[in-house]
Amino acid sequence: MALIVQKYGGTSVANPERIKAVADKVAQFHQNGDQVVVVVSAMSGETNRLLALADEVSPTKNERELDVLVSTGEQVTIALLAMALQGKGIKARSYTGGQVRILTDSSYGKARIQEIDNKPIQADLDGGSVVIVAGFQGVDPEGNITTLGRGGSDTTAVALAAALGADECQIYTDVDGVYTTDPRVVSSARRLSRITFEEMLEMASQGSKILQIRSVEFAGKYNVPLRVRSSFEDGPGTLITVDDEVDMEQPVISGIAFTRDEAKITLRGVPDTPGIAFKILGPVGESGVEVDMIVQNVGVDGTTDFTFTVHRNDLEKAQAVLEKLATELNAREVFSNDKIAKISLVGVGMRSHAGVASKMFEALANEGINIEMISTSEIKISVIVAEKYLELAVRALHTAFELDQE
Amino acid sequence: MALIVQKYGGTSVANPERIKAVADKVAQFHQNGDQVVVVVSAMSGETNRLLALADEVSPTKNERELDVLVSTGEQVTIALLAMALQGKGIKARSYTGGQVRILTDSSYGKARIQEIDNKPIQADLDGGSVVIVAGFQGVDPEGNITTLGRGGSDTTAVALAAALGADECQIYTDVDGVYTTDPRVVSSARRLSRITFEEMLEMASQGSKILQIRSVEFAGKYNVPLRVRSSFEDGPGTLITVDDEVDMEQPVISGIAFTRDEAKITLRGVPDTPGIAFKILGPVGESGVEVDMIVQNVGVDGTTDFTFTVHRNDLEKAQAVLEKLATELNAREVFSNDKIAKISLVGVGMRSHAGVASKMFEALANEGINIEMISTSEIKISVIVAEKYLELAVRALHTAFELDQE
Numbered sequence: 001m002a003l004i005v006q007k008y009g010g011t012s013v014a015n016p017e018r019i020k021a022v023a024d025k026v027a028q029f030h031q032n033g034d035q036v037v038v039v040v041s042a043m044s045g046e047t048n049r050l051l052a053l054a055d056e057v058s059p060t061k062n063e064r065e066l067d068v069l070v071s072t073g074e075q076v077t078i079a080l081l082a083m084a085l086q087g088k089g090i091k092a093r094s095y096t097g098g099q100v101r102i103l104t105d106s107s108y109g110k111a112r113i114q115e116i117d118n119k120p121i122q123a124d125l126d127g128g129s130v131v132i133v134a135g136f137q138g139v140d141p142e143g144n145i146t147t148l149g150r151g152g153s154d155t156t157a158v159a160l161a162a163a164l165g166a167d168e169c170q171i172y173t174d175v176d177g178v179y180t181t182d183p184r185v186v187s188s189a190r191r192l193s194r195i196t197f198e199e200m201l202e203m204a205s206q207g208s209k210i211l212q213i214r215s216v217e218f219a220g221k222y223n224v225p226l227r228v229r230s231s232f233e234d235g236p237g238t239l240i241t242v243d244d245e246v247d248m249e250q251p252v253i254s255g256i257a258f259t260r261d262e263a264k265i266t267l268r269g270v271p272d273t274p275g276i277a278f279k280i281l282g283p284v285g286e287s288g289v290e291v292d293m294i295v296q297n298v299g300v301d302g303t304t305d306f307t308f309t310v311h312r313n314d315l316e317k318a319q320a321v322l323e324k325l326a327t328e329l330n331a332r333e334v335f336s337n338d339k340i341a342k343i344s345l346v347g348v349g350m351r352s353h354a355g356v357a358s359k360m361f362e363a364l365a366n367e368g369i370n371i372e373m374i375s376t377s378e379i380k381i382s383v384i385v386a387e388k389y390l391e392l393a394v395r396a397l398h399t400a401f402e403l404d405q406e
Numbered sequence: 407m408a409l410i411v412q413k414y415g416g417t418s419v420a421n422p423e424r425i426k427a428v429a430d431k432v433a434q435f436h437q438n439g440d441q442v443v444v445v446v447s448a449m450s451g452e453t454n455r456l457l458a459l460a461d462e463v464s465p466t467k468n469e470r471e472l473d474v475l476v477s478t479g480e481q482v483t484i485a486l487l488a489m490a491l492q493g494k495g496i497k498a499r500s501y502t503g504g505q506v507r508i509l510t511d512s513s514y515g516k517a518r519i520q521e522i523d524n525k526p527i528q529a530d531l532d533g534g535s536v537v538i539v540a541g542f543q544g545v546d547p548e549g550n551i552t553t554l555g556r557g558g559s560d561t562t563a564v565a566l567a568a569a570l571g572a573d574e575c576q577i578y579t580d581v582d583g584v585y586t587t588d589p590r591v592v593s594s595a596r597r598l599s600r601i602t603f604e605e606m607l608e609m610a611s612q613g614s615k616i617l618q619i620r621s622v623e624f625a626g627k628y629n630v631p632l633r634v635r636s637s638f639e640d641g642p643g644t645l646i647t648v649d650d651e652v653d654m655e656q657p658v659i660s661g662i663a664f665t666r667d668e669a670k671i672t673l674r675g676v677p678d679t680p681g682i683a684f685k686i687l688g689p690v691g692e693s694g695v696e697v698d699m700i701v702q703n704v705g706v707d708g709t710t711d712f713t714f715t716v717h718r719n720d721l722e723k724a725q726a727v728l729e730k731l732a733t734e735l736n737a738r739e740v741f742s743n744d745k746i747a748k749i750s751l752v753g754v755g756m757r758s759h760a761g762v763a764s765k766m767f768e769a770l771a772n773e774g775i776n777i778e779m780i781s782t783s784e785i786k787i788s789v790i791v792a793e794k795y796l797e798l799a800v801r802a803l804h805t806a807f808e809l810d811q812e
Contacts (some may be wrong), residue, residue: 016462050482056422057486058493065492068500069485072478076456079475080463086471087464094474098504099549143505 001033002167003125007135007157010044011174012231013077016084019043022231023084025172026130030090035125037164039135039157040081042073063108067137067147071097074134074153082132091129095121097137097145102156104138104146111138111146113155116163133160154215162222169219169226170237171211176230177238178203178210180403181256185394188404192238192254197226199254200240202346202380216240252349252356253401256394260341260387262292263315264307264373267322269332272304280306280325287321289314293342293375293382303332307373309384312338340372341390344382345397357381363400369393407439408573409531413541413563416450417580418637419483422490425449428637429490431578432536436496441531443570445541445563446487448479469514473543473553477503480540480559488538497535501527503543503551508562510544510552517544517552519561522569539566560621568628575625575632576643577617582636583644584609584616586809587662592801594810598644598660603632605660606646608752608786622646658755658762659807662800666747666793668698669721670713670779673728675738678710686712686731693727695720699748699781699788709738713779715790718744746778747796750788751803763787769806775799 006026013019022038029036050069054061078094085092100121104111124131135153138146148155154171161169177191178200195203197220204213210228219226219240229237270276281291294308310318315338322334350356360381364371369392373384385393398404412432419425428444435442456475460467484500491498506527510517530537541559544552554561560577567575582597584606589595601609603626610619616634625632625646635643676682687697700714716724721744728740756762763780766787770777775798779790791799804810 016459019463053422053482053486054489057425058489060493061489062492065485065488065498065500068488068502069482072481075478075481076459076475079471080459082471082474083460083464083467086468087466094471096474096551099551145502145505 001035003035003037003164004029005037005039005157005161005164005166005169006172007039007153007170008041008172008231009153009174010041010046012172013040013081014044016080018231019077019080020084022172023081023088023090025231026081026085027088027090030130037121037125037131037133037160037166038081039133039153039160040074040077041135041153042070043077046073046076064144067108067145071134071137071145071147074136078132078134085130085132091127092132093124093129094132094134096134097156098139098143100133102133102138102159104140104148106140106142106144106146108144108146110149111140113138113148113159116159118160118163121160121164152212152214154212155218158215158218158222158224158226161224162218166224169224171215171226171228172231173210173228174231175210175228176233176235177228178240179255181394181398182258185258185391186256186398186404189398190404190406193236194239194241195254196348197240197242198379199346199348200226202344202377203255203257211240252353253345253347253403254349255346255403256343256397256401257346258341258343258390258394260390261312262309262340262342262384263312263336263338264293264309264340264384265315265318265322265334265336266305266307267326267329267331267334268305269303270306270329272302276304276329277306279329280322281308283321283325284308284310284318287317289318289321293373293384295373295375309340309342309373339387340384341387341393342382342384343390343393343397344380345401346380348379350379350381359400360397363396364393367392367396369396407441409441409443409570410435411443411445411563411567411570411572411575412578413445413559413576414447414578414637415559415580416447416452418578419446419487420450422486424637425483425486426490428578429487429494429496431637432487432491433494433496436536443527443531443537443539443566443572444487445539445559445566446480446483447541447559448476449483452479452482470550473514473551477540477543477551477553480542484538484540491536491538497533498538499530499535500538500540502540503562504545504549506539508539508544508565510546510554512546512548512550512552514550514552516555517546519544519554519565522565524566524569527566527570558618558620560618561624564621564624564628564630564632567630568624572630575630577621577632577634578637579616579634580637581616581634582639582641583634584646585661587800587804588664591664591797592662592804592810595804596810596812599642600645600647601660602754603646603648604785605752605754606632608750608783609661609663617646658759659751659753659809660755661752662749662803662807662809663752664747664749664796664800666796667718668715668746668748668790669718669742669744670699670715670746670790671721671724671728671740671742672711672713673732673735673737673740674711675709676712676735678708682710682735683712685735686728687714689727689731690714690716690724693723695724695727699779699790701779701781715746715748715779745793746790747793747799748788748790749796749799749803750786751807752786754785756785756787765806766803769802770799773798773802775802
């Protein structure tokens with residue numbers, strides 16, 4: 001017997017048929033003797049339907065009222081899932097975020113969980129009920145409804161698992177686990193049975209959009225074992241655990257993440273003086289643009305070239321800032337390129353294994369792929385290449401690091 | 407400057423266009439210096455949409471979860487109306503039933519309001535905000551969501567008006583007031599500028615379905631001036647007030663109510679002994695059938711005829727009970743008729759005016775309409791006639807009592 005928190009996203013509860021299928025799945029665990037807490041999102045499409053109504057009513061939208069509006073989406077799902085379980089003869093009880101008292105701050109639309117009262121839930125579980133909680137929502141100290149922002153249901157599930165000391169937090173989604181890389185790009189991509197929180201964070205932030213980063217951070221912080229599973233088929237999924245539970249036989253590289261969402265921008269021939277990086281990135285940050293990779297080459301003739309990447313949508317804004325700066329700093333030129341892709345090797349094994357970078361560069365060189373930028377961290381090596389090489393590069397690396405083999 | 411509670415029903419907030427129209431109306435009062443609390447229902451069709459989802463999920467429906475489900479309907483409306491007002495530059499704040507703490511008992515689906523905390527609302531009003539409250543819903547002492555049952559939004563509005571000591575509770579609906587009778591039957595039917603709570607109760611229970619009986623009872627009990635107005639056009643509507651505010655010039659009769667929903671059933675030749683009425687109506691009540699009018703004639707030869715009316719839907723059930731009773735009581739026969747209509751004259755003036763009944767019977771006799779049953783109360787005289795005479799009878803009475811004249 002275990003205490004399990006399960007989370008089902010919008011596509012898993014998209015219609016009454018699917019909600020009944022979720023009830024079947026939950027029922028299996030319950031009948032198996034497990035105590036089950038289920039966190040659900042709004043039925044897919046529902047949040048957008050509500051936002052469209054808001055659009056029709058007013059061009060400007062108050063954030064407090066938006067949260068009152070969209071939080072109804074999950075409330076509908078919890079009631080329907082409770083009824084579906086009750087219809088199968090299983091005791092079930094639903095709670096909104098406010099009722100279970102998921103206490104958050106008052107940042108409407110992106111509230112952060114501060115505290116959860118686990119006693120009523122534990123009492124219901126001990127009484128033999130399945131407990132169903134609306135994901136994505138909470139309540140601030142004044143009783144106002146808040147939402148945690150997109151993907152917040154994952155965070156709700158992890159926070160509940162932490163508060164209840166659950167044995168496992170299972171995130172049900174439309175994929176059956178975390179893969180070595182995107183199977184649409186590399187057909188031999190393999191499901192990982194385990195991955196560490198840190199690796200998952202790097203995979204997620206690099207564009208493997210299975211779990212919300214915040215929920216993984218949260219799970220890591222509170223040491224909640226997290227398992228990604230498929231809503232639609234049976235299977236063990238991928239378990240995300242702390243580093244020290246990973247055995248020594250763990251391969252050096254766990255996976256390859258990639259993204260086409262970035263653009264790079266270069267300021268050529270700026271004075272190579274102390275503080276130049278801040279002079280450039282300060283105004284960029286002030287304009288609200290987030291910077292990802294940053295590379296500064298050693299200077300020649302007292303000047304240097306400064307390159308960084310931003311989200312493609314922010315390129316225009318960043319460029320405007322730099323054009324202005326270029327004049328002020330007497331830089332030679334500004335140029336940008338949005339036909340790039342970023343590829344990252346991720347693996348905790350890197351820490352104890354030398355030669356990962358050179359093996360990576362060799363594999364890319366063998367395919368004639370030029371590397372435009374390089375950035376490294378403890379468990380990750382990222383490179384920027386021309387976008388047209390993306391698939392070729394990912395496949396070459398997948399093979400070079402033998403990720404298709406168990 | 408006045409404190410006004412306004413209630414807008416489902417058709418008044420059926421879509422974003424109409425919600426904006428409600429915002430315009432509310433804005434007028436607000437800009438006029440009034441403090442306004444708005445109670446809204448779910449957008450029309452929304453409750454049925456939610457119930458249809460529940461039907462698909464489970465044949466049996468838990469009442470607690472049904473309330474969690476359907477209460478989302480009003481929650482959507484409060485958020486949208488708040489945004490619509492804010493979009494017009496007016497401060498507004500929405501509250502669910504639970505947030506404003508409309509405390510009810512735990513009778514899911516038909517909860518009764520026990521207490522309302524008026525302080526937060528009054529504070530918002532004093533701060534210049536329009537306060538928007540979800541109708542039809544509350545919260546029980548354990549924090550479970552409850553609903554007040556169909557039409558409960560009227561009750562929410564009246565209860566809030568009572569708790570806040572409001573100057574007026576305005577119920578916006580699709581008619582522009584209470585009429586002397588149904589204008590579809592009598593084209594010269596006239597809007598009443600005033601009517602008493604008692605008369606309104608008689609009009610409502612007799613089939614003038616403008617206000618929920620419960621909300622009128624509530625308003626009468628707490629002496630909340632209630633005004634029925636049109637959502638779609640301007641006009642003073644009808645004010646429902648206590649008896650002593652009605653001046654002496656008040657006409658004897660305020661209106662004519664009627665219904666085709668009833669059927670009558672007669673037990674002929676039962677022993678005319680003490681307790682016979684209970685012997686008959688006891689088993690009928692136990693079978694769950696509600697009885698409306700009851701007439702017992704004086705006996706002849708130690709037997710009497712006993713007649714009563716029931717809702718047409720209950721006729722079969724009542725008849726089955728009586729067939730059984732007829733044998734036990736050795737009655738002569740049971741017969742029923744569902745081709746009847748009930749017509750009621752309503753007016754507090756009856757108390758001090760004699761001759762109303764005879765004038766009524768004369769008017770019907772002049773049209774050759776036979777009266778099958780008569781029942782009287784302090785402010786009402788009801789007759790049963792053949793259904794085919796309904797329109798003719800109502801028109802004759804409307805003219806006889808000069809209801810088409812101011």
